[in-house]
Amino acid sequence: MIGFIELGHGDFIIYNADIITMNNNYPYLPKDKTIEYVKEDNPFMAEAKLVRNNYSSDLNHPTGAVVVLNGEIIGRSANQSAIKNKRLLDLHKNGLCIRKILKIPSGKAYWLCPGCASPSHHAESRAVRDALSHQKSIIGADLYLYGHWWCCKPCWDSMINAGIAHVYLVEGATELFK
Ligand SMILES: [Zn+2]
Ligand SMILES: [Zn+2]
Numbered sequence: 001m002i003g004f005i006e007l008g009h010g011d012f013i014i015y016n017a018d019i020i021t022m023n024n025n026y027p028y029l030p031k032d033k034t035i036e037y038v039k040e041d042n043p044f045m046a047e048a049k050l051v052r053n054n055y056s057s058d059l060n061h062p063t064g065a066v067v068v069l070n071g072e073i074i075g076r077s078a079n080q081s082a083i084k085n086k087r088l089l090d091l092h093k094n095g096l097c098i099r100k101i102l103k104i105p106s107g108k109a110y111w112l113c114p115g116c117a118s119p120s121h122h123a124e125s126r127a128v129r130d131a132l133s134h135q136k137s138i139i140g141a142d143l144y145l146y147g148h149w150w151c152c153k154p155c156w157d158s159m160i161n162a163g164i165a166h167v168y169l170v171e172g173a174t175e176l177f178k
Contacts, residue, residue, distance in 0.1 A: 056123070067143050124143060142164065
């Protein structure tokens, strides 16, 4: 898949998504899997962004995901913090994040911080569960994720188990969300 990244002032980089995928150094990627990229105005990516903006409660790293089968959205969700209290969520957003304070790398030791969404409450896993609550099989469906630049192992496991065919991130996700 060939795409391009606009740099403004009419400049842009043409890239081959396969090469970008190999050079991205994701903290985790199953051996036989790739991550693909679509533009922000792709309707499914736009919906993932909307879900993220409206429903995530992990205000440090809000993410949203939709599951698409045969051109139709059959599941959607945003990542959720274990904290429900609005004041605590704001404190978490404003720096009181134990993982941030301890400089824990992306994808590691979620259990340390109740403010960070744990893997089972990441947008990908929740969107898969939402889709499976609506229909028995979602084999061959695609997942669109907005708000992050890679997917953790528990999320990949749940996507692979459900038969998700393609995982799409927004173009420039690494630069936007790393
Ligand atoms: Zn946190
Ligand atoms: Zn995850």
